[in-house]
Amino acid sequence: MHGTTPLLTAINLRKTYVKYANRIEVLRGLDIDVAEGEFLSVIGNSGSGKSTMLHLLGTLDTPDDGCIHLEGRRIDNLPARDRDALRNRTFGFIFQFYHLLPEMNVLENVLAPAMITHSVWSWWRNKKELRKHAAEMLDKVGLGHRLTHQPRELSGGEMQRAAIARALINRPRVLLADEPTGNLDLANGHHIMKLLRDLNQFENLTIVMVTHNLDLVHETDRMVRIIDGRMDGQELSQPPALAAAV
Amino acid sequence: MYKLLLCWRYLKTRYLALACIISVMLGVATLIVVNSVMNGFSKKLQTLLHNVVSDVAIEAHSPNGFYAPLDKIAMIRKDPYLNERIEAMAVTLDSFAMLQFYHRGSQETVTRPVRVMGIEMKSRSAVGGFKNYLQLQSADAEPTFVVPSDIKAKFAAVDKEWHDFHQFQFEQEIQRLRRLEEQEKKGDLVAPPPQRLDFEAGISPEMREFFSKLRKDRPAPPLAPPPAPAPFKAREPIGAIVGHLVANFKTRDEDNNVTDRAAMRHGDGIRLTTITIGQNMTPVYDDFVAIDFFKSGMSEYDANCIFIPLDQLQRLREMDNRATNILVKLKNQSEADDIVKAMAILFKGEPLIVNTWQEKQGPLLRAIEIEKNILNILLFMIVGVAGFGILAIFSMIVSEKTRDIGILKALGASSAGVMQIFLSYGLLLGIVGSLFGTILGVTITLNINTIELAIAAITGQRIFDGSVYYFTEIPTELQPMAIVYMNLGAVGIAVVFSIIPAFRAAMLHPVQALRYD
Ligand SMILES: Nc1ncnc2c1ncn2[C@@H]1O[C@H](COP(=O)(O)OP(=O)(O)OP(=O)(O)O)[C@@H](O)[C@H]1O
Numbered sequence: 001m002h003g004t005t006p007l008l009t010a011i012n013l014r015k016t017y018v019k020y021a022n023r024i025e026v027l028r029g030l031d032i033d034v035a036e037g038e039f040l041s042v043i044g045n046s047g048s049g050k051s052t053m054l055h056l057l058g059t060l061d062t063p064d065d066g067c068i069h070l071e072g073r074r075i076d077n078l079p080a081r082d083r084d085a086l087r088n089r090t091f092g093f094i095f096q097f098y099h100l101l102p103e104m105n106v107l108e109n110v111l112a113p114a115m116i117t118h119s120v121w122s123w124w125r126n127k128k129e130l131r132k133h134a135a136e137m138l139d140k141v142g143l144g145h146r147l148t149h150q151p152r153e154l155s156g157g158e159m160q161r162a163a164i165a166r167a168l169i170n171r172p173r174v175l176l177a178d179e180p181t182g183n184l185d186l187a188n189g190h191h192i193m194k195l196l197r198d199l200n201q202f203e204n205l206t207i208v209m210v211t212h213n214l215d216l217v218h219e220t221d222r223m224v225r226i227i228d229g230r231m232d233g234q235e236l237s238q239p240p241a242l243a244a245a246v
Numbered sequence: 247m248y249k250l251l252l253c254w255r256y257l258k259t260r261y262l263a264l265a266c267i268i269s270v271m272l273g274v275a276t277l278i279v280v281n282s283v284m285n286g287f288s289k290k291l292q293t294l295l296h297n298v299v300s301d302v303a304i305e306a307h308s309p310n311g312f313y314a315p316l317d318k319i320a321m322i323r324k325d326p327y328l329n330e331r332i333e334a335m336a337v338t339l340d341s342f343a344m345l346q347f348y349h350r351g352s353q354e355t356v357t358r359p360v361r362v363m364g365i366e367m368k369s370r371s372a373v374g375g376f377k378n379y380l381q382l383q384s385a386d387a388e389p390t391f392v393v394p395s396d397i398k399a400k401f402a403a404v405d406k407e408w409h410d411f412h413q414f415q416f417e418q419e420i421q422r423l424r425r426l427e428e429q430e431k432k433g434d435l436v437a438p439p440p441q442r443l444d445f446e447a448g449i450s451p452e453m454r455e456f457f458s459k460l461r462k463d464r465p466a467p468p469l470a471p472p473p474a475p476a477p478f479k480a481r482e483p484i485g486a487i488v489g490h491l492v493a494n495f496k497t498r499d500e501d502n503n504v505t506d507r508a509a510m511r512h513g514d515g516i517r518l519t520t521i522t523i524g525q526n527m528t529p530v531y532d533d534f535v536a537i538d539f540f541k542s543g544m545s546e547y548d549a550n551c552i553f554i555p556l557d558q559l560q561r562l563r564e565m566d567n568r569a570t571n572i573l574v575k576l577k578n579q580s581e582a583d584d585i586v587k588a589m590a591i592l593f594k595g596e597p598l599i600v601n602t603w604q605e606k607q608g609p610l611l612r613a614i615e616i617e618k619n620i621l622n623i624l625l626f627m628i629v630g631v632a633g634f635g636i637l638a639i640f641s642m643i644v645s646e647k648t649r650d651i652g653i654l655k656a657l658g659a660s661s662a663g664v665m666q667i668f669l670s671y672g673l674l675l676g677i678v679g680s681l682f683g684t685i686l687g688v689t690i691t692l693n694i695n696t697i698e699l700a701i702a703a704i705t706g707q708r709i710f711d712g713s714v715y716y717f718t719e720i721p722t723e724l725q726p727m728a729i730v731y732m733n734l735g736a737v738g739i740a741v742v743f744s745i746i747p748a749f750r751a752a753m754l755h756p757v758q759a760l761r762y763d
């Protein structure tokens with residue numbers, strides 16, 4: 001049940017890491033379209049650049065070349081402030097290794113993006129509401145009874161669910177999930193998948209999920225594969241000058 | 247919002263932060279304690295200095311003084327501006343003398359140079375810084391140089407004894423002469439047997455005859471009576487006020503404590519030898535009686551000064567109507583500089599110099615001030631050390647928190663926001679540290695004497711030896727403004743030193759930070 005208008009588009013993304021004499025061309029002109037409300041899974045070999053692509057899409061990093069559009073607006077070359085705001089409100093990140101802040105309890109971790117959004121003032125004014133919202137979020141992911149626990153007191157699955165709740169607290173438009181089930185056992189993995197699918201179906205959340213697990217791919221709307229720094233089946237995009245010469 | 251929360255959480259969970267707080271705290275506490283004690287000392291010393299020195303002093307260029315001091319006072323009083331502002335004036339004659347007295351302990355005569363000040367008791371007391379330091383007469387309305395009658399009687403008794411002895415000797419002599427006279431009259435005054443002179447052995451008998459004749463013809467010596475002693479008249483002993491450390495010697499008892507031991511007591515006689523002015527500079531002396539002792543706490547004065555009546559010193563030194571100083575007490579301290587100026591104009595061309603007490607004690611006061619400033623700089627370096635501690639510990643925390651910083655940035659935290667976390671962390675450490683430091687420093691300062699006693703009890707070694715210094719307690723003075731500055735400085739240092747780690751944290755690349763382990 002996804003629409004046809006592309007929400008997030010990336011064209012000709014290039015990213016090269018240079019370390020000393022080594023050039024690692026990770027992305028070589030990758031194109032990707034994500035439609036509104038789509039649940040897209042991205043697969044590819046280890047080291048093929050899935051995480052790198054996700055970071056680029058989520059403005060955590062900037063591409064060497066190419067551009068990224070969100071609803072037609074170019075976002076990869078925005079000033080740092082605007083990209084910070086995008087990360088805070090438009091994108092939700094779920095990492096493979098949960099990445100919860102150890103100084104905060106579960107509820108505070110979930111509230112972290114909201115805390116970043118709000119100044120001290122508006123935080124105090126909206127505190128009750130936000131806390132309620134976070135508690136609901138945690139309830140939804142099945143952690144309603146562990147609000148005051150520290151991250152280290154949770155299991156891997158529970159931490160990942162807390163991380164999902166955190167990614168959703170600011171009601172993002174796109175959820176970028178980097179192997180959300182990679183570190184979990186089968187049961188936990190299925191639980192998380194169900195959660196994501198429900199979110200996609202009932203809240204019309206656009207999800208881009210990187211995974212290794214081909215079993216999970218069947219539960220998503222569409223699957224793309226990264227090979228050689230490009231999308232599988234993508235036309236070999238050439239630099240414009242070269243194309244003109246041919 | 248997250249900044250405050252994280253800041254607070256970092257403070258609560260990092261024990262290393264405690265080290266920062268403690269180092270700031272100790273730095274601030276030391277600064278406050280040392281400053282307060284230095285201020286206390288300097289204030290106390292200033293008070294002491296000021297007390298023994300009048301507000302303004304008019305001094306003669308030469309030790310021979312100036313003529314007609316009372317005319318000068320009259321001149322000042324005639325000036326309405328000065329007259330209005332001056333409370334009291336006193337003429338003094340300052341000179342040097344050798345002191346001799348009989349040491350009570352060793353039974354020997356002590357001879358030493360002293361500073362003799364001729365003063366007029368009433369006016370000197372009015373100028374201040376004198377009367378309340380007198381050991382015996384400080385409570386009296388008007389201290390005097392008058393020797394108490396019992397001491398006078400004692401001296402008179404001794405004098406009488408001497409007089410009687412001389413009288414007796416005189417009478418004995420008169421009697422002996424009278425006896426001789428009578429014998430001669432009777433003719434049984436036997437001439438001494440002719441002495442045979444050695445050289446007579448070799449001379450002729452005629453010559454020998456001549457010599458013996460010569461001897462016989464020689465008339466008897468006249469029996470002149472000695473001069474009669476003057477009729478007895480008890481001396482009027484002159485009172486003197488002796489510096490406490492002139493009359494007392496510091497000695498060490500068996501417990502190694504330094505105590506004052508009296509070498510001279512109330513009522514003991516002293517002799518002052520000085521010289522007359524003029525080209526001949528004849529040594530002159532007179533005897534005095536110690537009737538009181540002067541203890542100001544300024545050893546420079548207590549160990550050197552002897553006060554005697556002005557007229558007595560003038561008489562002794564043949565300095566009639568001369569003085570070396572006029573001490574001036576002002577109604578309002580703060581006008582001292584203007585008054586010095588006015589007096590300088592008044593006495594223009596005369597061999598006099600007018601000074602305020604600060605100018606007189608200038609070098610010492612400045613030395614104390616310089617010492618305090620150097621000490622402050624050194625102590626601030628302690629806080630600087632605390633700053634480097636903060637730098638090191640913060641850098642560690644930033645390294646440790648790299649991944650968390652990556653997470654925060656991934657969640658939308660700005661670089662400035664991340665920087666603020668660490669800056670406010672430094673600010674918080676600085677504030678908490680200097681707050682505790684202030685509490686600690688003020689507490690120590692207020693109880694420094696108790697603490698000193700407790701340490702002395704534990705170690706058996708007094709830190710502050712009351713006998714070395716004149717004050718029995720460590721003087722302190724807390725200056726609120728100075729404490730505020732120290733706190734601001736310490737907080738400032740904490741913030742400045744957290745800038746580098748904070749900047750490093752802010753500049754972290756989110757993706758690299760996330761990959762960091
Ligand atoms: N900072 C970096 N410097 C150098 N090379 C890097 C850097 N970051 C990533 N790479 C390289 O880029 C390539 C792609 O990394 P990326 O993390 O995107 O792979 P991935 O597809 O997510 O792999 P995995 O499935 O194992 O997570 C890897 O070969 C990696 O070594």
Ligand SMILES: [Mg+2]
Pocket residue numbers: 050051052178
């Ligand atoms: Mg990856």
